[in-house]
Amino acid sequence: MKVTPVNHAKAAEEFIKDTSHERFHDKRLWDLRQKRDEQMHALPEWQELRSLASQIKEHTLTHLPDYLEQFEANATKNGIHVHWAVDAAEHNRIVGEILKKHGVRSLIKSKSMVTEECEMAPYLAQHGVCVIETDLGERIQQLDKQMPSHIVVPAVHKLASDVAKLFAKHYNTDPDDDDPHSLAWAQRLAARPVILSADAGMTGVNFAVAETGSFVVCTNEGNADLSATVPKLHIATLGIERLVPRMADLGVFIRLLSRSALGSPITQYTTHFRAPQKGSEMHVVLVDNGRSHRLGMKDFWTSLKCIRCGACMNTCPVYRRSGGLSYGAVYSGPIGAIIDPTFNERKYSTLPFASTMNGSCTHVCPVKINIHEQLYQWRRVLAEHHELPFVKREMMRMAGKLLGQPKLYRAALRGAETALSVVPRVLLYNAMNPWGKNRELPPPVSQTFYAWYQENRIKKG
Amino acid sequence: MSSREKILARLHNNRPDPDQYPLPSIPPLGERTATRQKFEENLKALGGQVLEQQTWETLEQAIKRYFPHEKVICSAVPEFCGTIRVDELTSPQQADKVDVLVVRSPFGIAETGSIFLSEEELHSLNSVAHLTQHIVVLLSENDLVANMHVAYEQRAEFHHARYGVLMSGPSATADIQGVLIRGAQGVRTLSIWWE
Numbered sequence: 001m002k003v004t005p006v007n008h009a010k011a012a013e014e015f016i017k018d019t020s021h022e023r024f025h026d027k028r029l030w031d032l033r034q035k036r037d038e039q040m041h042a043l044p045e046w047q048e049l050r051s052l053a054s055q056i057k058e059h060t061l062t063h064l065p066d067y068l069e070q071f072e073a074n075a076t077k078n079g080i081h082v083h084w085a086v087d088a089a090e091h092n093r094i095v096g097e098i099l100k101k102h103g104v105r106s107l108i109k110s111k112s113m114v115t116e117e118c119e120m121a122p123y124l125a126q127h128g129v130c131v132i133e134t135d136l137g138e139r140i141q142q143l144d145k146q147m148p149s150h151i152v153v154p155a156v157h158k159l160a161s162d163v164a165k166l167f168a169k170h171y172n173t174d175p176d177d178d179d180p181h182s183l184a185w186a187q188r189l190a191a192r193p194v195i196l197s198a199d200a201g202m203t204g205v206n207f208a209v210a211e212t213g214s215f216v217v218c219t220n221e222g223n224a225d226l227s228a229t230v231p232k233l234h235i236a237t238l239g240i241e242r243l244v245p246r247m248a249d250l251g252v253f254i255r256l257l258s259r260s261a262l263g264s265p266i267t268q269y270t271t272h273f274r275a276p277q278k279g280s281e282m283h284v285v286l287v288d289n290g291r292s293h294r295l296g297m298k299d300f301w302t303s304l305k306c307i308r309c310g311a312c313m314n315t316c317p318v319y320r321r322s323g324g325l326s327y328g329a330v331y332s333g334p335i336g337a338i339i340d341p342t343f344n345e346r347k348y349s350t351l352p353f354a355s356t357m358n359g360s361c362t363h364v365c366p367v368k369i370n371i372h373e374q375l376y377q378w379r380r381v382l383a384e385h386h387e388l389p390f391v392k393r394e395m396m397r398m399a400g401k402l403l404g405q406p407k408l409y410r411a412a413l414r415g416a417e418t419a420l421s422v423v424p425r426v427l428l429y430n431a432m433n434p435w436g437k438n439r440e441l442p443p444p445v446s447q448t449f450y451a452w453y454q455e456n457r458i459k460k461g
Numbered sequence: 462m463s464s465r466e467k468i469l470a471r472l473h474n475n476r477p478d479p480d481q482y483p484l485p486s487i488p489p490l491g492e493r494t495a496t497r498q499k500f501e502e503n504l505k506a507l508g509g510q511v512l513e514q515q516t517w518e519t520l521e522q523a524i525k526r527y528f529p530h531e532k533v534i535c536s537a538v539p540e541f542c543g544t545i546r547v548d549e550l551t552s553p554q555q556a557d558k559v560d561v562l563v564v565r566s567p568f569g570i571a572e573t574g575s576i577f578l579s580e581e582e583l584h585s586l587n588s589v590a591h592l593t594q595h596i597v598v599l600l601s602e603n604d605l606v607a608n609m610h611v612a613y614e615q616r617a618e619f620h621h622a623r624y625g626v627l628m629s630g631p632s633a634t635a636d637i638q639g640v641l642i643r644g645a646q647g648v649r650t651l652s653i654w655w656e
Contacts, residue, residue: 028639045490055485062479065472078623084465136645137636153636160638180637188646196554212620222591222632222647229588229624230553240468247619248487251610255491255572265503266573266609266629269647275623278585288468296475 003346005389006329008354012322015157025157026321029314032153035263036311036364043255052252054368057305060243061295067210067243068286074213078275081283088118091287095120095202095235096127098283102233104129104199110217110224111135112204113151113308114237114287116330132194134223136187143170149324149332152261152310157323191223201227205238205284206307207253211246214274215284218257218267225269229277236273237285240292241304253307256366261309294342299377303338305367312361312371318354327351334361338374341382349387352378410450487610495571495605497655504574507630508643509651512597520599520654524561527652528595531560537584538565538599553588562593566600568616569653572608575629576600576653579622587624591647596628599654 016022040046060067072082085091091114099107107129109115121131121142133142137154141147143166148154155163160178168175173186203224208215215236217224228234244253258267276282295301313319313333324332329340329348334355340348352375355361361371382388388396402409447455462470492499501511512523520541524534535550536543541563550556564583566576576598578590590596606612618625632647644650 024638031639043491048488048490052485052487055482059482059484062476062482063484064476065469068469068472084463084468086464086467090464134646135636136634140636155636156639158638160640163637180640181642183637184634184642184645188644191646192557196557214619220632221634221636221645223645225591225626226588226646229591240472245484248610248613250619251490251608251613252487255609262635264507266507266575266627268507268629268631268633270575270627270629272619272622272625272627274621274625277580277587277624286468288464288471292468292471292475295472295477298477301477 003344005347005349005387006327006351008322008326008328008350011326011328012318012354015323015326016321021157021159022321022323024159025323028156029320032261032263032314033311033364036260036314037263039259039263039265043259049252049256050366050368053256053307053366054305056244056249056252057307057367058302060245061241061301061304063245064240064243064295067245068240070210071208071213071243072286074211075284076213078213079282080213080275081281083283083285085285085287085289087289088287091118091237091285091289092120092123094285095237096124096129098233098235099124099129099200100127102200102281104233106130106132106194106198107200107202108132108134108195108198108227108231109202110204110219110227111138111148111154112202112237113330114204114239114289115202116148117289118287132191132198134191134195134227135219135221136184136223139187139191140166143167146325147330150310150313151308151331151333157325195223195226195230198227198231200233200235201229201231202235202237203228205236205242206257207250208238208243208284209245209247209250210243212274214272215242216250216254217271217273218254218269219271220262220268222269225271228271228273232277232280233283234273234276234280235283235285237287240286240288241306257307257309260311260364260366290342294339297342299381300338300342300374302369303335303342303371303374305369306335306339307367309366311364311366315360315364317356317358317360322354327354334371334375335369338371338378341378345382345385346387349382350389352382353392410448414448490610491608492572493607493611495607495611497571497602497605499571500569500574500605501653502574503572504630504653507574508633509574509630509653512652512654514655520563523654524563524597528561531595533558533560534563535559535561535589535593536563537582537589538563547584547586547589550586550589553586553592556586556589556592559589559593561595561597562589563597564590564599566598566604567618568604568606568612569600570607570609570612570627571605573627573629575627576651577616577618577625577627579618579625581622587626590626590628591632593648595650595652596631596648597652597654598628599656601656
């Protein structure tokens with residue numbers, strides 16, 4: 001089957017056209033970034049925490065077989081059923097079989113990126129299981145038949161008026177009442193009976209502790225705890241990279257996670273599951289789905305350190321202005337752009353180019369993933385694998401020629417300097433020049449650095 | 462070859478040299494003294510409140526004063542009756558009727574204003590902590606730990622509890638246009654009663 005690369009630029013263009021959405025999106029995410037900064041400045045040990053988090057994750061990943069076995073042994077001892085899934089299909093089959101065995105018709109679930117990655121909900125629907133998202137943002141996206149656009153705030157690209165229209169259609173609420181308080185209340189009222197009558201509950205996992213065989217779920221709405229404690233069957237699903245060795249490691253990660261994500265010191269709920277509730281059953285599905293392969297990629301394996309805080313998305317100027325859906329992938333933003341090509345190199349070949357290379361993602365990452373360097377490295381890999389579109393390839397070839405010959409480069413630059421100061425605006429801000437879209441070009445400088453150096457240093461020296 | 466063996470074998474073959482990546486020990490970090498003032502400050506920042514005791518006021522009277530319109534007051538502590546005992550609730554469906562749950566927490570964390578609850582305090586009906594509309598948590602100042610590191614190092618509950626939740630203020634969401642709403646799907650308010 002022929003795979004077409006995601007047209008991120010075109011999708012982003014669509015998003016930008018709607019000024020009110022684009023402005024709010026940009027402002028909201030930058031606000032999260034600033035709240036994160038406030039939390040960071042309040043902790044003198046912030047950088048030490050980041051280093052520790054990075055080291056613990058690197059250690060865990062390079063010792064993952066041992067820790068997975070240790071986790072499995074301890075979890076089993078605690079009465080948890082542990083399953084292993086090589087890929088998405090096996091994950092869905094395992095979950096489907098557990099549900100079938102219990103005669104489950106309705107499954108309530110909290111946010112889990114792995115289930116999105118595995119496209120579990122449509123699979124279960126085919127097998128007669130109704131999956132209801134209980135997280136407000138996820139539920140909004142589910143009702144609107146869209147992927148989450150952000151890993152922490154899934155409906156951040158929507159305005160309250162969009163949600164009001166959506167809820168009116170599904171919950172019979174007033175389409176003109178776009179007060180977020182009444183909308184959130186409507187969700188609470190709609191979700192409660194569904195939660196109380198559900199046959200099974202499902203959650204994701206933020207951290208799994210090898211030493212105790214327990215796992216931790218961090219949420220704010222209370223929906224994950226409801227999903228896990230109300231029904232008699234709880235299935236938790238996680239990527240195998242979620243492990244940490246010791247309970248004490250959680251101190252480092254819990255302190256970093258919500259501060260990096262939302263700028264709050266901790267999520268409202270930090271829940272530790274070690275064994276099933278009395279009279280209930282608990283299952284854990286360990287999902288590989290390409291992770292063991294990624295661990296062998298010399299330049300990219302550290303992307304597995306990711307704790308899914310979304311800080312890199314909140315800070316990224318491209319993400320903030322293009323919206324998560326424009327990435328056409330489960331994982332969007334800078335972290336998505338380095339993870340997605342490992343799933344499908346051709347389909348996601350455009351994503352590593354959705355970056356200005358400002359390095360901000362790397363600076364805010366709580367586990368010190370060198371995201372912008374990996375973006376650059378992916379561009380190299382994609383160029384080598386001939387996954388560059390024709391125009392980009394030709395431009396690179398010409399730029400390569402120009403930059404490779406200093407005299408030619410200087411001549412071209414002089415030409416450009418003159419041109420920038422004399423050409424009419426219409427030539428700079430037209431459809432052919434993407435850098436002229438939605439932004440003003442900087443004023444041309446009167447002298448290049450090279451010319452200045454020639455005049456001031458070489459002559460004087 | 463089972464999926465388990467397949468995954469473990471791939472990880473063994475693909476992983477970078479494990480000897481290059483030792484496990485760091487975690488030094489004592491952050492604020493190491495626990496104070497009631499810090500706890501309250503952070504509790505309030507996350508939307509929680511403290512039931513301020515008036516002179517000679519009992520817990521029962523305070524609950525009446527703070528929740529005058531709530532009917533089903535469920536107690537999970539021996540010294541307070543409420544209108545129903547938690548042991549009388551036999552299912553989550555029954556727990557859904559609770560307006561105010563009164564429960565004792567074994568410890569709180571000053572850094573985040575969090576309180577801990579497990580099946581021990583909830584009498585194995587864990588869902589009641591999330592189905593109730595409001596929760597009142599009895600806590601002693603002597604049971605405060607300074608920060609998350611100390612909590613994970615010192616509190617045995619993390620190793621023994623089957624279900625252990627750190628609640629930091631009431632449930633909350635900001636999923637609609639970034640507006641922060643306290644009282645999402647779990648408890649709408651969380652209050653501390655010092656004892």
